[in-house]
Amino acid sequence: MPDAIGGYFELELPPGQGELYPDALRFQSARAAFFALLETGRPKRIWMPWYNCETMLEPPAMAGVEVRRYRIDEQFNIADDIEIDSRDWILYVNYFGLCDERIDRLLERLPRERVVIDNSQALFSAPRDCLATLYSPRKFFGLPDGGYLVTRVGVPIPDEQDNGSVERTTPLLTRLDRGAEAGYAGIQAARATLRGQRPKRMSTLTQRLLAHIDYPSAIERRNRNFERYHRLLGGNELPLATQSGHAALCYPFWNRRSDLHAKLAAKRIFVPRYWPNIRGESGTAEDFEFRMSTECLALPCDHRYGPNEIDYVVAALRAAIEAS
Structure with missing residues (x-):
């Protein structure tokens, strides 16, 4: 039986590019x-x-x-x-x-x-x-x-x-x-x-x-935002952050501080922890995994944002670091 004809409209979605992995x-x-x-x-x-x-x-x-x-x-x-x-x-x-x-x-x-x-x-x-x-x-x-x-x-x-x-x-x-x-x-x-x-x-x-997602535009903006973070921010102790052009999930910033998430949240900048309940083999701060879960900032670089938002995050992060 075909889909229903007539009646009320469904949610309208804009034209898209098709799925990324159609054979998945x-x-x-x-x-x-x-x-x-x-x-x-x-x-x-x-x-x-x-x-x-x-x-x-x-x-x-x-x-x-x-x-x-x-x-x-x-x-x-x-x-x-x-x-x-x-x-x-x-x-x-x-x-x-x-x-x-x-x-x-x-x-x-x-x-x-x-x-x-x-x-x-x-x-x-x-x-x-x-x-x-x-x-x-x-x-x-x-x-x-x-x-x-x-x-x-x-x-x-x-x-x-x-x-x-x-x-x-x-x-x-x-x-x-x-x-x-x-x-x-x-x-x-x-x-x-x-x-x-x-x-x-x-x-x-x-x-x-x-x-119905515009994937090429999203990739371009993610890369641009990632590069802007890397150009403006210093003090990142995570070597991976030197790699741009990957349409990354976020800009991971690590400077071995565990108090910055709350300081950014006070500015309505919500930065997730990956992952808050994770501990390493020993379960102590000696584990790299422990430190990443508590100290790494996953700064948003996605397609919703442009230079103004990235600059606001950078300014707020700098102020948080300098305040203590």
Whole structure:
């Protein structure tokens, strides 16, 4: 039966460029895509970094796959000597969308057919020739949900389609209409609905939204904003921040201070922590992972902003640093 004809109008969406990865498998989240991959591939165990979103531990737990952890160094290279068994997989995170060269080197020395690349922070980084690549476009655009999986594993498409996108869209509309603070509780609640779910197909709403994004313009503006931060800011102790032109998730700024998030929030500059509950192997401030989770500022550089907003953030950050 065809779609309904006549009656009231649906939400109007502007013309777009089509989806970034039309051949990817579409799920309700990158986390669900990861679960589907594990459930199909059934590795004996998977190596995962300490420095990663804690929700990514849900899929292996639900799939009954053992997790081993590894450390990273200040260059975001793997710091441990890992021996990957023939039934092991390893997941590497493309941190802030700035680790493409590290991924290429990693795939030269590890069996690429057992490597999963987590591009949740690197939407515009092309899939590599490896076991699988994960994407989370909602970290880059105003989307209610959605995740991509590009893989050589024959992962089946779920029968059930996600039907929660309309409710998850409410905080996005609230921010548009009433500001960031008004929608914050709602976005937290919306994200919570994606926890502990079995894989489902991406909703029709999310697919339509993804197809109507002006990706080239977004990439250009992200790169321009990233370069402006790097030109104006000094004192960044994170070597990755010297790499521009990657349409990065953010501009990661690290100067070993843990009090700057609150100072910026007082100026209505909301900077996330990646990731606030993460601790390293020892669970102390000696771990690089601990310091990154508490001290690194993920300064916004996305397509919503231009030179005026970037200059405002830089001025506020400088004032916060100089005030103490």
